[in-house]
Amino acid sequence: MTITGIAAIGAGIAVIGAGMGIGRIGGAAMEAMARQPEIQGKIQTSALILAAFVEAVALFGVVVALLQG
Amino acid sequence: MKLSAIKTLFLGIFLIASFTSFSQEEETLQEELQEKHDFDPKALIMHHVKDAYGFHIIDIGEKQYSISLPIILWTDNGLVTFMSSAFDHDYYGNVVVEKDGMRFVNYKEKIYQLNAGETALVKGEDGYPTNASKPILDISITKNVFMMWVSMLVLFLIFIGAARKYKKSESFVPKGIASFVEPLVLFVRDDIARPMIGEKKYARYMPYLLTVFFFIWLNNVFGLIPIINAANLTGNIAFTMTMAVFTFIITTFSGNKHYWKHIFWMPGVPVPMKIFLAPIELVGIFTKPISLMIRLFANITAGHIIVLSLMSLIFIFKSLAVAPISVAFSLFIIVIEIVVTAIQAYIFTILSALYIGMAVEEHEHH
Numbered sequence: 128m129t130i131t132g133i134a135a136i137g138a139g140i141a142v143i144g145a146g147m148g149i150g151r152i153g154g155a156a157m158e159a160m161a162r163q164p165e166i167q168g169k170i171q172t173s174a175l176i177l178a179a180f181v182e183a184v185a186l187f188g189v190v191v192a193l194l195q196g
Numbered sequence: 197m198k199l200s201a202i203k204t205l206f207l208g209i210f211l212i213a214s215f216t217s218f219s220q221e222e223e224t225l226q227e228e229l230q231e232k233h234d235f236d237p238k239a240l241i242m243h244h245v246k247d248a249y250g251f252h253i254i255d256i257g258e259k260q261y262s263i264s265l266p267i268i269l270w271t272d273n274g275l276v277t278f279m280s281s282a283f284d285h286d287y288y289g290n291v292v293v294e295k296d297g298m299r300f301v302n303y304k305e306k307i308y309q310l311n312a313g314e315t316a317l318v319k320g321e322d323g324y325p326t327n328a329s330k331p332i333l334d335i336s337i338t339k340n341v342f343m344m345w346v347s348m349l350v351l352f353l354i355f356i357g358a359a360r361k362y363k364k365s366e367s368f369v370p371k372g373i374a375s376f377v378e379p380l381v382l383f384v385r386d387d388i389a390r391p392m393i394g395e396k397k398y399a400r401y402m403p404y405l406l407t408v409f410f411f412i413w414l415n416n417v418f419g420l421i422p423i424i425n426a427a428n429l430t431g432n433i434a435f436t437m438t439m440a441v442f443t444f445i446i447t448t449f450s451g452n453k454h455y456w457k458h459i460f461w462m463p464g465v466p467v468p469m470k471i472f473l474a475p476i477e478l479v480g481i482f483t484k485p486i487s488l489m490i491r492l493f494a495n496i497t498a499g500h501i502i503v504l505s506l507m508s509l510i511f512i513f514k515s516l517a518v519a520p521i522s523v524a525f526s527l528f529i530i531v532i533e534i535v536v537t538a539i540q541a542y543i544f545t546i547l548s549a550l551y552i553g554m555a556v557e558e559h560e561h562h
Binding site: 172176180 | 487495542546
């Protein structure tokens, strides 16, 4: 397999991780909002920030894959 | 009232989105015709994502239309300036420009100076030129630099205009451009600066946070507008690094003694743990701005790459039947990208505010 193929698989694995992470954050945020609609704004803000953190780690992987491929 | 506003918003989004995809399709097509050999989507996409020495607009037949920008080089023999049109749209290193006794070529959107006596570029095995070197300093007005100046001018006009409106009006009721800017400024103040930095100290950091928010947002949006969308400014790692370095400097210099104590001698943990934690926390100072840098760069670049990849599918399959599917998908991605422009500006600002807030936080308890 060429280095490009391996890089693509690496990017794919990074995306799986980010998908699971952001999915869990989204699910938990929705549940929390349903329980306490009065603090919806705060939950949304923290959910976005946490999603950004998870996404950043995945993007490190994608950037490395991009540089290799 | 509300319904019509939503309708207008959707219409606006679709207008912008359809124009963008149309122009990119056009460019992809032209690019493919120009290369005249096997279609290489990777080279095409990378060329569009990277910085260049001019705005390439459209090709009609053999004729290429572009806006050329000045090239400014600092070489061994001093300053050299010429317009990028001298290269005649060539970026494969074929056209040699002679200026002040020195020869220059544009190879893969980098300017190389040929060694004395050489007349043509020789490429080595690794794809790098063997008989040429980069000039000492390349301070050309590239399309990214140009777009940065344009966005600075636009921001300047909007905010000076808004400030004038407040100065003139008797009451503090916003009018004209000010009524557009005020909710956004209040959003940055009430939803970003106040909760993250704290009621007492937020005012000092407001100018920086507002600048970062509007500058990144505007440049993200400029990245999606046709023709000038070639300037992928926020998808340039040097640009995002500069923004992240500003946050790093502000955080470091406004850190109070509690902040530094938490880094070098964490209170409330046993001594071996303190020694163990100090290097980790020290690395943490640098990883925060680095993650800011990578996040913005990768998000915006990924958006551009996805849109161009979907368009490239038409040329990979060499079939017109794929075109409606790729146009529909890239339209969908562009609508998402419009949301992403705002979200990424928001996230950069809120994380900057969070890091500054951590540095200036007061600890009354213990």
